[in-house]
Amino acid sequence: MLILSRKPEEEIRIGEHVTIKVLAIHNGQVKLGIEAPREMRVFRAELYSEIQAANVEASQVDRRVAAKAAASLIKPKDKKS
Amino acid sequence: MKFTNWQFGELEFEADHVVKFTEGLIGFEHHHSFLIVDDVDTEPFRWLVSLEDAHLSFPLLDPGLLLPGYAVDAATGGGKTVFVIASLRPRVDGSTVNLRSPIVIDNATRTAVQVILDDEGLPLQFPLVPSAVTSAPR
Numbered sequence: 001m002l003i004l005s006r007k008p009e010e011e012i013r014i015g016e017h018v019t020i021k022v023l024a025i026h027n028g029q030v031k032l033g034i035e036a037p038r039e040m041r042v043f044r045a046e047l048y049s050e051i052q053a054a055n056v057e058a059s060q061v062d063r064r065v066a067a068k069a070a071a072s073l074i075k076p077k078d079k080k081s
Numbered sequence: 082m083k084f085t086n087w088q089f090g091e092l093e094f095e096a097d098h099v100v101k102f103t104e105g106l107i108g109f110e111h112h113h114s115f116l117i118v119d120d121v122d123t124e125p126f127r128w129l130v131s132l133e134d135a136h137l138s139f140p141l142l143d144p145g146l147l148l149p150g151y152a153v154d155a156a157t158g159g160g161k162t163v164f165v166i167a168s169l170r171p172r173v174d175g176s177t178v179n180l181r182s183p184i185v186i187d188n189a190t191r192t193a194v195q196v197i198l199d200d201e202g203l204p205l206q207f208p209l210v211p212s213a214v215t216s217a218p219r
Binding site for chain 1: 205
């Protein structure tokens with residue numbers, strides 16, 4: 001692991017296309033500005049785990065359960081009297 | 082071409098129906114080839130079915146049915162189909178869809194990505210409620 005010290009307004013460059021700027025440090029939180037190419041996915045590490053967990057949960061859905069959920073999700077057609 | 086999935090049985094498909102996830106899905110990076118399967122029994126839910134693992138599938142929902150205002154970042158451009166992945170319970174209560182990281186399929190190339198939208202306000206677990214969808218679309 002590379003360890004660098006940076007002050008607010010200072011930047012770190014990763015490769016040719018990624019720049020991370022320290023915008024502010026306040027109350028134990030560091031605010032970073034990240035410039036990266038669009039195709040590069042940038043997100044909080046926890047978010048990755050959360051999405052992974054959601055995907056795993058979805059991957060375990062049984063078709064019969066989905067059929068029941070579908071039946072209750074669809075609004076019954078209005079009966080015209 | 083044929084593939085047998087444990088839930089859907091034998092699926093017959095054409096090569097150009099295959100949806101390619103170059104980077105896989107999040108947490109499923111090693112799965113690249115999928116099929117979108119319409120299932121009359123589970124409408125409006127469709128399925129993203131792996132063509133590499135007979136036990137892997139994800140329920141999908143067209144987000145437009147649920148939230149007409151939900152629009153994925155304009156930067157994704159036109160010619161795309163968007164689905165959200167659903168985690169389902171039998172009575173819908175407790176079922177959710179992931180609005181934060183939908184599936185975006187490029188209709189022309191059949192390539193797809195699970196994007197992560199920048200909007201932190203979009204929930205990963207948006208609750209589904211009974212009667213939220215008017216009718217099964219086609």
